[in-house]
Amino acid sequence: MSPTRGRARHRQRRRASRWLVVLVVALVLVVLAGAVASRIQLGDYALVPGVAQPVTGLISVPGGQAARVQGQLLLTDVGVEPVTALSWLWDQLSSTTQVVPASALTGGLPSSELVAEGQVDMAEAQLTAEAVALRQLGLPVPERDVGVVLFALVPGTPAYAHLAVGDVVASLDGNPTTSPAALVRAVQRCRPGQSVVLEVGTVAHPTRLRPIRLRLGRQRVDGRVEPLLGVPYDTGPAADGMGTQPLYQLPRRLVLASDGIGGPSAGLAFTLGILDRLAGGDLTGGQVVAVTGTIDPNGAVGEIGGLPQKTVAVERAGARYFLVPAAQVGQAEAVAHRGLRVLGVRSLAQALADLRRLGGRLGPAAHGPPPGPAGHAVPAQWPSSPWS
Structure with missing residues (x-):
């Protein structure tokens, strides 16, 4: 084989190697870009x-x-x-x-809270x-109301710090809270910043209660300072963040x-x-x-x-x-x-x-x-x- 032909083949191999490197780098960049994009929500x-x-x-x-x-x-x-x-x-x-x-x-x-709420x-x-x-x-199948089940909690509030989605609040300072309206009334009777004790169960065991002590927060409503627990509540037909928990x-x-x-x-x-x-x-x-x-x-x-x-x-x-x-x-x-x-x-x-x-x-x-x-x-x- 002549020297000229040998040098030509060597140049072809070098060009092929460069293209292979370029292709591999491109594929790596595409994979990396896809991995990054899959993490950007x-x-x-x-x-x-x-x-x-x-x-x-x-x-x-x-x-x-x-x-x-x-x-x-x-x-x-x-x-x-x-x-x-x-x-x-x-x-x-x-x-x-x-x-x-x-x-x-x-x-x-x-x-x-989405997954926890779905499970509840x-x-x-x-x-x-x-x-x-x-x-x-x-x-x-007789039924009686035993407490308030929590579907959602507001971040930065006492409820968010001490309670969990799926908890069932049976009483506040000894006063039964068998409906959302009853729990709201019990909170409103307290002072902003007051320390209270909740008796709390779970959906699976609503009457197996444990005491939870927390300090109510403060919120301003129509210019007044009122106590804050931290559970979303709609006074219409449905209570957005809570509902009555039955025991059958x-x-x-x-x-x-x-x-x-x-x-x-x-x-x-x-x-x-x-x-x-x-x-x-x-x-x-x-x-x-x-x-x-x-x-x-x-x-x-x-x-x-x-x-x-x-x-x-x-x-x-x-x-x-x-x-x-x-x-x-x-x-x-x-x-x-x-x-x-x-x-x-x-x-x-x-x-x-x-x-x-x-x-x-x-x-x-x-x-x-x-x-x-x-x-x-x-x-x-x-x-x-x-x-x-």
Whole structure:
């Protein structure tokens, strides 16, 4: 080989090596830029389709007394993800994603409270589902108000420093606080800066109380200095940051799992799932039926968030029917395909009637609540959940 040809090949190898280095450096920079962009949160959240799963798989009946379930009742949820600089464009273009401001989910409070609030909402939804389902079977389930459950706390206040989302305040200086209004009145009777003792339980154990001593803060309202605890409160129909905590005397023991899902929107699904397990197991007539909606102690079904994303999730899971809050039928139908029929319901009774029309067998679930407070009692200030 001639010297000239050898030098030419050497130059070609050097050029190839330089291009390889440039390519590797470019790839490294792209990866680093992506890693940095994925950590830059833009202050919004993306609601994306979650999962749809059989709710009866989350319900256990001790003693082996549960029926074998035919068909499926699907519980569904929504994925909540922070919008980052990396995901922003995809989130804007995706037809199954809804971008919402953080304040729409957190109410302007720290996002760290979002998960805790969702867990409390789920615990309350499951507790209510047990009471409503057992009442629907004709069993008496007496209820009494035992305190105020906290859904949110304001940073920098005494409540934020000493209490937690999910705590249940039963009394203040020995005075029972069995409703948000009662707690507000008890605080207002105190002096700004006064030291008080709260008796506090939890949603799981509302009557297992511990004393918490704290010093009330100060706030200026209409030119007056008033005592401050630090729980958001709306004097209208719903108390935004708190609600009355019920204690039910349940005649049967059930074990409900949440599978990491938060929020109150699975209330109706858990109610129907419990009935399916205890009333013969053929509530759906062997079909795949998805369900979403909150449940109140009187059996009323309430609205939920993220319904378009939930509709996508249940379609992917193969549901033929989707029971949703009546006021939100249009939201589901706007994204549903022909294979999914959307049914709007306002109450548990209506949901059961619809399932019967679809071929389901209600069995003992057709009994309905017994008369009197043990079948219809509703806590004094039952909250509309801050986060659904």
